[in-house]
Amino acid sequence: MNLIVTGKNRGKRAPLLGVQPFKGANTELLLKVVIGVLAYVSVFAIMLAAVSPKRYDLKVGDIATESIRAPRDVENKIATQRRIEQAKQSVAPIYRLNQDVKVETVEEVNRIFEEIRIVRGLANQRLKEWEEKQGAALPQQRPPGGEAAREAQVQQDNEASQSKGTGQKDIYDAAKGEIDYQQVFDRQFLEQLKGRISVELSNDELLACITADEAEISQLQERLIEILINLLDLKIKEDNLLEAKNTLRNEVLTLPISSDLRLVGTTIGLTLLKPNMVYDHEATEAERQKAAQNVEKVIYKKGQYIVQDGQPVTEEQIAMLKELGLLKDELFDVPLVVGLGLLILVLEIAGMLYIHYFEKELADQPHMFILISLVVCLTLGVSYGMSVVNQYLMPVAMSALLLTVLIKPRIAFFVNVLLAVLVGIMTRGQLGVVVAGLLGGMTGIFIAHRSQQRNGLFLAGLGASATSMLSTAGYELIVSGSWWAALRSSLWGGGSGVLAAVLAVGTLPVWENVFGIITPIRMIELSNPNHPLLKRLLREAPGTYHHSIIVANLAESAAQAVGANGLLARVGAYYHDVGKLNRPYYFRENQLTSENPHDKLNPTLSTNIITSHTKDGVKLAQKYRIPKAIQDFILQHHGTTPVIYFYHKAKNNNRDVKLDDFRYTGPKPQTPETAIVMLADTVEAAVRTLPDPTPGKIEGLIRKLIKEKLEDGQLDECHLTLKDLDSIATAFKDVLCGIFHERVEYPDVDLKEERDEGDDGGH
Numbered sequence: 001m002n003l004i005v006t007g008k009n010r011g012k013r014a015p016l017l018g019v020q021p022f023k024g025a026n027t028e029l030l031l032k033v034v035i036g037v038l039a040y041v042s043v044f045a046i047m048l049a050a051v052s053p054k055r056y057d058l059k060v061g062d063i064a065t066e067s068i069r070a071p072r073d074v075e076n077k078i079a080t081q082r083r084i085e086q087a088k089q090s091v092a093p094i095y096r097l098n099q100d101v102k103v104e105t106v107e108e109v110n111r112i113f114e115e116i117r118i119v120r121g122l123a124n125q126r127l128k129e130w131e132e133k134q135g136a137a138l139p140q141q142r143p144p145g146g147e148a149a150r151e152a153q154v155q156q157d158n159e160a161s162q163s164k165g166t167g168q169k170d171i172y173d174a175a176k177g178e179i180d181y182q183q184v185f186d187r188q189f190l191e192q193l194k195g196r197i198s199v200e201l202s203n204d205e206l207l208a209c210i211t212a213d214e215a216e217i218s219q220l221q222e223r224l225i226e227i228l229i230n231l232l233d234l235k236i237k238e239d240n241l242l243e244a245k246n247t248l249r250n251e252v253l254t255l256p257i258s259s260d261l262r263l264v265g266t267t268i269g270l271t272l273l274k275p276n277m278v279y280d281h282e283a284t285e286a287e288r289q290k291a292a293q294n295v296e297k298v299i300y301k302k303g304q305y306i307v308q309d310g311q312p313v314t315e316e317q318i319a320m321l322k323e324l325g326l327l328k329d330e331l332f333d334v335p336l337v338v339g340l341g342l343l344i345l346v347l348e349i350a351g352m353l354y355i356h357y358f359e360k361e362l363a364d365q366p367h368m369f370i371l372i373s374l375v376v377c378l379t380l381g382v383s384y385g386m387s388v389v390n391q392y393l394m395p396v397a398m399s400a401l402l403l404t405v406l407i408k409p410r411i412a413f414f415v416n417v418l419l420a421v422l423v424g425i426m427t428r429g430q431l432g433v434v435v436a437g438l439l440g441g442m443t444g445i446f447i448a449h450r451s452q453q454r455n456g457l458f459l460a461g462l463g464a465s466a467t468s469m470l471s472t473a474g475y476e477l478i479v480s481g482s483w484w485a486a487l488r489s490s491l492w493g494g495g496s497g498v499l500a501a502v503l504a505v506g507t508l509p510v511w512e513n514v515f516g517i518i519t520p521i522r523m524i525e526l527s528n529p530n531h532p533l534l535k536r537l538l539r540e541a542p543g544t545y546h547h548s549i550i551v552a553n554l555a556e557s558a559a560q561a562v563g564a565n566g567l568l569a570r571v572g573a574y575y576h577d578v579g580k581l582n583r584p585y586y587f588r589e590n591q592l593t594s595e596n597p598h599d600k601l602n603p604t605l606s607t608n609i610i611t612s613h614t615k616d617g618v619k620l621a622q623k624y625r626i627p628k629a630i631q632d633f634i635l636q637h638h639g640t641t642p643v644i645y646f647y648h649k650a651k652n653n654n655r656d657v658k659l660d661d662f663r664y665t666g667p668k669p670q671t672p673e674t675a676i677v678m679l680a681d682t683v684e685a686a687v688r689t690l691p692d693p694t695p696g697k698i699e700g701l702i703r704k705l706i707k708e709k710l711e712d713g714q715l716d717e718c719h720l721t722l723k724d725l726d727s728i729a730t731a732f733k734d735v736l737c738g739i740f741h742e743r744v745e746y747p748d749v750d751l752k753e754e755r756d757e758g759d760d761g762g763h
Helices: 025-051 078-090 099-134 147-164 187-195 202-213 214-233 239-252 258-270 281-293 315-324 335-356 367-385 397-406 409-426 431-446 454-479 482-514 520-526 532-540 541-561 568-577 578-582 603-623 628-636 643-652 672-687 695-711 723-741 753-763
Strands: 096-097 277-279 306-307
Touching: 025 281, 025 335, 025 367, 025 409, 025 643, 078 281, 078 315, 078 541, 099 202, 099 214, 099 258, 187 202, 187 568, 202 258, 202 306, 214 258, 239 258, 306 315, 335 409, 367 397, 367 409, 367 482, 367 695, 397 409, 397 431, 397 454, 397 482, 409 431, 431 454, 431 482, 454 482, 482 603, 532 541, 532 568, 532 578, 541 672, 568 672, 578 603, 603 628, 603 643, 628 672, 672 695, 672 723, 695 723
Parallel strands: none
Antiparallel strands: 096 277
16 A cells, blocks of 8 residues: 655554554553564464474384384484494503603612612521520521532531431421521511511512522512513503513513522512503593594484384484474474574564564554464465465465555565565475565565556466466476476466465455455445445435545545545545435535525524534445545544534524534544545535636635635644645645636537538539
């Protein structure tokens, strides 16, 4: 519909419901919030029903009765976790070389041998004390110097033992040639000695350390250090420590020392040998985490089979079905619900912001929000139903056609874009549907914008159908490359445009009646002279009918001059005086004779008859289902102006009469269009009374009448500016001068006589 532009509300639209915007700002804001919430919930419910997949009653081990595809990409988390664990286990432990272990091991070997030497000294001291106590000259320790020396010592010891006699047992064992140190060093003393050595040695190993030659002790110390260093240089780990100990044992056992002392070396070496490759837990875990991050997730793509018909359901499959919200025991698919809610919220906010900043004339009309919401919900609901048949059959263009006619093309275009996004979500990202809906709706808007008859909507639907067919065919050729698939889909796309047109034309009267909207198509229908009420006006009140035609011409021209709705002003003028049908001959334009019925009535009764035609007109309009916007013209075209003729007539009889008693009940004109019809009605009737209607007289009278209406306050509520009134006066003058133009006075000629004279001259 065209914008109504006036002085104070330039760019604003007249209330389409025939009612004024809500007065209370808080009430209006609350109403908008309620409408927004209800619209959001409705759209969300439709979209959720459309995108929610079928749900199944399954558990692990059940045999699937049908194959189940993934409605979107989903991760097999169990399989992915298994891959991650395998990747972590494949990472070898990381070790770092601890150089301190070698140094500490050498120092520990040296310290132990120092302790051994201290123990040897204590043992020698104890042996000397024992010898002194026994008074016998016995060897302090095993003689150093090799096997020959030992054998000589044994021989000497045997002889000494024999010289003592055989009456008692001695610590010197002649058979062995050794001192019985078990007799010399008691258990308590041995325990004291072992406590001084860091390594735990047996009694035999301790005695071996005490009785060994110093040269052998030093040799063992040097070779043991050498063996340990060589083994540590090979980088010992925890897992090959046993192998290193076996190597140490073998090498020590090959040393050229006594067997007892080899055992001592083995014990010391095995005790001190430890890994010098230390496990780096942090570095190992870092590498394992890196390996885990590089693991490719196990993803089931959209459309891929999760469960096969006739196969048992596994734990992994149940987990994926649960994540997708495909199991009946699950409440819903949380990502799906949250994502859908966010998208719809963003789209609704975008629509509200668009209206607030670019369509401010709608922002003051909450009923328009209701209308838009209902059209969107109806389009989505029908589209959801049609998507079951074929996704290209969704009549997205229906909202574009309806909103173009009911409100304006720009709103229709913006809503069409939002709906194209929503149907794209509804079809889970089918770009072909989005393109067809968007382009088809745009074509429908272009054609419907210029349509002034209902069959124009069918043409707009056919245009949308053709566009959808072409865009669908093009998209399918790009995607599938199949001529047959493109042809099949394009036919469905063409059906969507036809369906949109049928639904738009079929529901348009409902929208017009429920919301009281008078569309251009409806106004064209109302302006048809064959309308029953206009035909009755022509038959029963011909003077009023012709008066209304002239007023309509004046009103349309003036409305277009100030940017108001010219078509609305014309149609309103056609019907503004239909109330005179109740008593047509009480109005001067319908009196065919000089007799005036008001001459027999008192002025008050005549005034009541005259002023009642506005209310009578509204009743007739309601009877003939004339829209509320046109009824406003009938009720407001006189405002509260007084019936001056009968007021003066009454005043001549009674000086106490009040002017307010002779006024119309109103209300005053509320829109520029109703105010223009008021002025046109007044001007047309007055100009008829001019005896010599020259352009100057006509313009002077027009401006005088407009000034009177302005001074009487009749134009206070219609938002017309002084500049608008000047433009209106100019437009009235141009139209009326064309009607009451001067004519050439034709001479009185007798055509028969002239013809006869012509015939005589010819002979």
